Amino acid sequence: PGAAEGIPAPTPRAPVAVPPDGPPATDPEIVALMADVRALRLLGDVERLVGFGTRHALSAADDPRRGVGAARAWIQADLERSAGAGGAQVQVELEPFTLDFANRRTTQHNVVATLPGIGTPKRLVYLTAHYDSRADDVADGAADAPGADDDASGVAVLLELVRVMSRRQWDATLRFVAFAAEEPGLKGSRFHAPAAAALGLPIVAVLNNDIVGGTAGAAGQADAARVRVFSADPDDGPSRRLARHAALVAARYGLLEVVVVPRADREGRGGDHQPFSDAGFAAIRLIAAEEDMGRQHNARDTVDRIDADYLGAVARLNLALAANLALAPPAPAGPPRIAVAADRPGAVRLAWDAVPDARVAGYWVAVREAGAPLYGRTIWSPAADGLVVDAVGAGARFAVAAADDHGHISLFGPEAVHP
């Protein structure tokens, strides 16, 4: 039924090579859920959010039609509709916090929807965006601030994925957070992320969507085939590893190509993923491949920026990433051990500690050649000891992920470097 609403099928690509003794590259159930993502429903959500005129943190909190209060109430109501419609239980809550900004003290509210997981040990996968917007003057709560791409687009992804993903139960808990007061300095996520760390919440991944609906750049160039993923250093840290994992899963499912940009965000800019990576969690920002900064943070960030099919493709990518991680076994805790294979020149022998989880059917070993941004080869190994990898260059890095029989692949553990 997706095609009737103008959703193109994912671009066919060469299938990812899987060994005859290994699990499939994709899970058919995740593919089926991706087909339920509706581009026009996403566009409709962006239009509704833009229709509040401004969602500035200091805009009206109590006007039923215009301002941040009306927008927040609509988001909450939409999530509660999904909670009632889906087969699984969804809890919708407001998370209040105090904002001191531009000589005013206000109460802001993150909107949090939680789909509790049924697996043990408990794990959480976060999908996030921000619902506030801003005008040229960051302190002006009265001016029009449509914020279509920044970031009604990201909120629309959350709302759509709550609809689609609440139709079944997941092993990990899925948490969807529409943050408030991002524009005054990441205030909603700076409130939430340290508290989550203090509680010891086992968050395995944070996927932050901010400016994900437009394909056009400032000079008229367009890119509807790729998405950028930003992640904080270090290069073998949890956030960068999540970015590489996103590229790998996107390729397996034949989705938008993930461009891993090895820095926390664009020059001089930031996003709600950063308080999470600062707190030690694996967190990435998804953002369109092209953007037009002349049409951000002003009255020109309008709905005509949005390419509904592209926004649908970003939503499907989020679904695949979150669903895979919500069903995959835990990641290996440590790097593999490396020994030079004396009997085979140019080869190394790898071993690692088995992941103690009954679902584990084997392991994917990724090789990242020196200087390469992404994992290159991935090699299937049913057992945790004695994999021999041939033709490795000096400085090559190796990492291991656990996999089950259904094509679900964990995050890769830390890398070991070829001596």
Ligand SMILES: [Zn+2]
């Ligand atoms: Zn933004």
